[in-house]
Amino acid sequence: MSESAVTASHMGLCACHGCGGLSQLIPGVHEMRCRRCGASLHPRKPNSISRTWAYLIAASIMYVPANVLPIMKTGSLFGSQSDTIMSGVVYLWHSGSWHLALVVFIASVLVPLAKILSLTYLAISVQLGWTERALERTKLYRVLEFVGPWSMLDVYVVTILVALVQLKSLATIEPGPAAAAFGAVVVLTMLAAMSFDPRLLWEPEETHHV
Amino acid sequence: MADFGLTACHECDLLQREPILPPGGVACCQRCDAVLFRDTPDLVDRGLAWTLAAAILFVVANIFPIVGLEVQGTLNATSLYGAVERIWDNNMEGVAALVFGTTILIPAMEISMMLYLLLPLKFGWLPEEAKSILRILQSVRPWSMTQVFILGVLVALVKLAHLAHVVPGIALWAFGGLILSLTAAIANFNAHALWSLLKESE
Numbered sequence: 001m002s003e004s005a006v007t008a009s010h011m012g013l014c015a016c017h018g019c020g021g022l023s024q025l026i027p028g029v030h031e032m033r034c035r036r037c038g039a040s041l042h043p044r045k046p047n048s049i050s051r052t053w054a055y056l057i058a059a060s061i062m063y064v065p066a067n068v069l070p071i072m073k074t075g076s077l078f079g080s081q082s083d084t085i086m087s088g089v090v091y092l093w094h095s096g097s098w099h100l101a102l103v104v105f106i107a108s109v110l111v112p113l114a115k116i117l118s119l120t121y122l123a124i125s126v127q128l129g130w131t132e133r134a135l136e137r138t139k140l141y142r143v144l145e146f147v148g149p150w151s152m153l154d155v156y157v158v159t160i161l162v163a164l165v166q167l168k169s170l171a172t173i174e175p176g177p178a179a180a181a182f183g184a185v186v187v188l189t190m191l192a193a194m195s196f197d198p199r200l201l202w203e204p205e206e207t208h209h210v
Numbered sequence: 211m212a213d214f215g216l217t218a219c220h221e222c223d224l225l226q227r228e229p230i231l232p233p234g235g236v237a238c239c240q241r242c243d244a245v246l247f248r249d250t251p252d253l254v255d256r257g258l259a260w261t262l263a264a265a266i267l268f269v270v271a272n273i274f275p276i277v278g279l280e281v282q283g284t285l286n287a288t289s290l291y292g293a294v295e296r297i298w299d300n301n302m303e304g305v306a307a308l309v310f311g312t313t314i315l316i317p318a319m320e321i322s323m324m325l326y327l328l329l330p331l332k333f334g335w336l337p338e339e340a341k342s343i344l345r346i347l348q349s350v351r352p353w354s355m356t357q358v359f360i361l362g363v364l365v366a367l368v369k370l371a372h373l374a375h376v377v378p379g380i381a382l383w384a385f386g387g388l389i390l391s392l393t394a395a396i397a398n399f400n401a402h403a404l405w406s407l408l409k410e411s412e
Contacts, residue, residue, distance in 0.1 A: 007218070007224055007225055008218035011225060013216075013218065013225065015217075015218035015220060015223070018344075018348065019344070019345070019401075019408075020217065020218075020402065021405065022217065022218055036405065037345060037405070037408075038341065039345060088369075092365075092368070097368050100365055103365070104365060107361075134222070134242075135242055141221075145352075148352070149312075149353075149358050152355055153362050154362070155305060155309065156313075156358065156359045156361075156363065157362045157369070158297075158305075159297050159305070159309050159362070160276070160362060160363055161366050161369065162293070162296055162297055163288040163292060164277060164370065165370070165373070166296075167279075167281050167286065170281060174300055175297060175305065180302060180305050183304065183305050183308045187308070190353075194352070198222065199221065199222055201222070202224075202242075203223070
């Protein structure tokens with residue numbers, strides 16, 4: 001953005017990822033530790049982009065079974081039924097709880113997809129060396145970090161349903177394979193967002209390897 | 211090495227002077243608007259009060275049943291740990307571990323580590339391991355998901371409401387209180403101020 005902006009790394013300084021304290025980097029010295037808290041210092045998160053890609057690819061693969069396979073199986077007197085995340089949303093919608101249907105749809109379908117797509121965009125923008133609109137991209141990253149845990153919603157819904165609906169002859173609910181896949185998507189997208197270093201949005205070249 | 215009186219934004223790395231904040235003020239990055247640190251008046255007292263409240267509610271929330279389902283006169287209730295066990299028994303060990311970690315283990319770690327730092331601080335000292343505790347606390351925080359869990363319970367209740375009579379348990383209310391007190395405790399737990407205390411104590 002502005003040419004006059006002075007960053008810590010321009011000045012040979014490095015902010016600790018743990019305590020935020022500034023330390024002077026000594027050129028040529030590897031594995032430096034923070035003078036305040038003793039954490040190892042990295043001007044940027046190490047291998048940020050490659051790690052982000054690795055988690056993102058894994059998350060996109062898991063996203064398929066998470067949405068296609070059943071997340072729970074209901075067995076009752078009237079036979080058994082398998083529910084995917086989408087059919088659960090449709091069920092909530094038809095039973096009159098359109099607001100909850102919306103919450104579940106946003107948390108379980110939209111948020112993970114939006115997270116994967118936005119992080120892909122951010123990672124590509126760093127690799128192409130973009131510097132314009134760094135502020136907007138940083139804000140996008142902030143939103144991603146904030147919404148991360150909310151996709152866990154469906155995993156908790158299934159956990160509670162399975163524990164409660166064990167009514168022997170009447171009805172039972174069992175978790176389906178998508179529950180595990182879905183948990184994996186949430187964890188992997190959170191790890192991807194954590195590995196991504198927003199400072200690269202302002203200075204894309206990963207020139208500092210300490 | 212001298213202190214520079216400077217701070218670098220953790221999101222855009224901009225180097226800037228640390229402003230002196232009015233009580234309750236927030237310092238934001240001049241370039242990207244990220245929150246750098248805030249001023250929390252009565253950090254120790256307020257933080258400790260909310261953390262103690264959270265600790266008590268956490269115990270209540272984990273001992274008592276969250277919800278029960280009443281069908282033909284029999285009540286089937288479950289506590290949070292009971293639900294984790296049930297998922298484990300259904301051969302979903304990974305999901306069980308994930309639920310256990312994000313709703314029991316990590317919130318428990320969070321609360322006990324905050325108490326471990328704030329209680330001695332109330333009497334004017336900090337434990338030796340304060341630095342490592344503070345670092346662990348900051349790294350586990352994103353994985354604490356009590357609020358999401360409660361939303362999940364509510365969705366499950368709505369889904370069950372027309373299958374059977376749903377009885378909310380004591381733990382459900384305790385969880386509601388836990389979310390509020392834990393959020394307040396975290397808002398008052400000022401890691402930036404604690405780090406500067408640690409620096410002074412050296």
